[in-house]
Amino acid sequence: MEENKEELRAFLVDIVNKDITPALLEDRMIELENLLNTYGGLVLLRKFQKKDQPDYKTYIGKGKLEEIIAEMQRMNSNLLIIGNVLKPSQIYHINELLRPIGAKARDRVDLILKIFDKHATSMEARLQVELVAIKHMGPRIYGMGMELSKQWGNAGGGKWAMRGIGETNTEIMKRHLKYKIHKIETQLKEYEQMRKLHRDSRLRKGMPTIGIVGYTNTGKSSLLNALTKKGILAENKLFATLGTHVGNLYVMTNPETGQGKEVLLNDTIGFIRDLPPKLIKAFSSTLEDSIEAQFLLHVVDASDPFVQERIDIVNSILNEIGAKQKRIILFNKIDLISPEKLQELQKTYGTKDNARISIKNLSWLDAVKRLIVENL
Ligand SMILES: Nc1nc2c(ncn2[C@@H]2O[C@H](COP(=O)(O)OP(=O)(O)OP(=O)(O)O)[C@@H](O)[C@H]2O)c(=O)[nH]1
Ligand SMILES: [Mg+2]
Incomplete structure (x- = not known):
């Protein structure tokens, strides 16, 4: 994974409900910090925002996000970890905002997946992690395709023609991922059947x-x-x-x-x-x-x-x-x-x-x- 090569200097942000207790907030932060440490990164700063309704476009409120990005730039941070589960389009928009300062955003699931990826040693575990990564990242890729087609569409006069290109790429990607998912699921089925055989034989032996x-x-x-x-x-x-x-x-x-x-x-x-x-x-x-x-x-x-x-x-x-x-x-x-x-x-x-x-x-x-x- 690309992030393994460079030192990760992370900002942690957690968006929590307004009525959260200080103890639970601290617990969530420590857990997020532990996840990052397990993955292998350095925590530069921990931040939270109390908000009952996450921002539709960027999950983190607009003002708060601007403040965070400015501070990340000042402290030379290259990773923003968000302790929540974001929609594909939300993480996409945050990444777009982080691009000028050379940083990336990851949500909680991304972080857990990266740890899984690092710790998966058996063939079966590797397949399982790959499967869930595709299922998790897939909508992001489609989301990006949609975004691209919209951007292209708005950029020039040939709106429909350009949107057509974006959608074609998305379709190709979707088909490819669908094929990949099917292939992994077939392989995993074999492991599952093997395990069932073992289980049945143990049952027979009492x-x-x-x-x-x-x-x-x-x-x-x-x-x-x-x-x-x-x-x-x-x-x-x-x-x-x-x-x-x-x-x-x-x-x-x-x-x-x-x-x-x-x-x-x-x-x-x-x-x-x-x-x-x-x-x-x-x-x-x-x-x-x-x-x-x-x-x-x-x-x-x-x-x-x-x-x-x-x-x-x-x-x-x-x-x-x-x-x-x-x-x-x-x-x-x-x-x-x-x-x-x-x-x-x-x-x-x-x-x-x-x-x-x-x-x-x-x-x-x-x-x-x-x-x-x-x-x-
Ligand atoms: N002090 C203390 N440490 C313990 C005890 N049991 C486990 N640990 C430590 O707790 C840590 C986690 O132990 P593991 O056995 O890997 O825990 P696990 O539940 O299998 O963890 P995962 O596989 O990561 O979910 C290790 O550093 C252990 O040495 C205990 O009774 N006392
Ligand atoms: Mg264990």
Whole structure:
């Protein structure tokens, strides 16, 4: 990607509702900053605008945008990150305004896609990212075609003739992208079928699958590693995991007879707020193993100041992808919270069907295994 070559010196802008609390505003900013850091950029300035109705043409209000562009030029910034999901024409118009100062604009989805692109290592994940990128960028390209045809049309006398050229190019582009989408979807179908075969064979063997889900960076991969010694990359980055990882775990189902059972744990992509449905859908085949799982372990970062908000976001995405099974919350990272906060969590969420864990201290391992056995 073109941006990888030059140092990214970014301005972050978030357009928020007028009634947002300062704490939530700060949380959104930190998350946006984390996304940019994960992608690999330097934050020069953070700005927000309180606005209930985004600007129709440029999303950010006109005056505010002019002010931002002038300041970006002064500070030699080459990237404007907008923490919202913009319409293709809006991002196009902002980019046009940024062109004279040699900078570009990206919205939240662009940024997440670029991170996905950077982290996709398996062939399947790469295909999924490519698919969603085309679906996301496609309308932008058509939008540009429309813009161009309008500009050409207004420029000279031959309005209809010139518009014709713009539309022809758009049509060619549309056809090309349609073909590309079809090709990728066919390839992805093969992976999906392979996965289904594996799932069916596990079912025949009576081996249950348990899905590990949760907000991004909460410790899902760390949990799988701790339980199965799988050695999956776990790092302090958003969306470190793309695609699925499975690990086997042997649990004792009857301590008296020494009888046990092998279960499969399934780790997958983390969730984040404002994730557009089409982005989730692109990963639906990898999420399928979780949707089909016997139950879900929902990993929550206990040290997060917005625990309930994160739980709600994950639950709503799970509902959206049709995961109906039982969800068991595991509060992770309890090494990072005070005994008072721990008590508070206990009071709010109870202890039945929930567990408190920390990957830094493995004394909880047996409690989690017990929870798994109880729910098999
Ligand atoms: N202090 C502390 N850090 C933890 C704990 N569990 C995980 N981490 C750290 O949290 C970061 C994220 O861990 P991951 O296991 O990669 O999280 P994930 O949920 O798989 O993240 P994504 O795949 O990016 O969605 C890593 O830096 C871990 O070392 C814990 O119990 N305590
Ligand atoms: Mg992970």
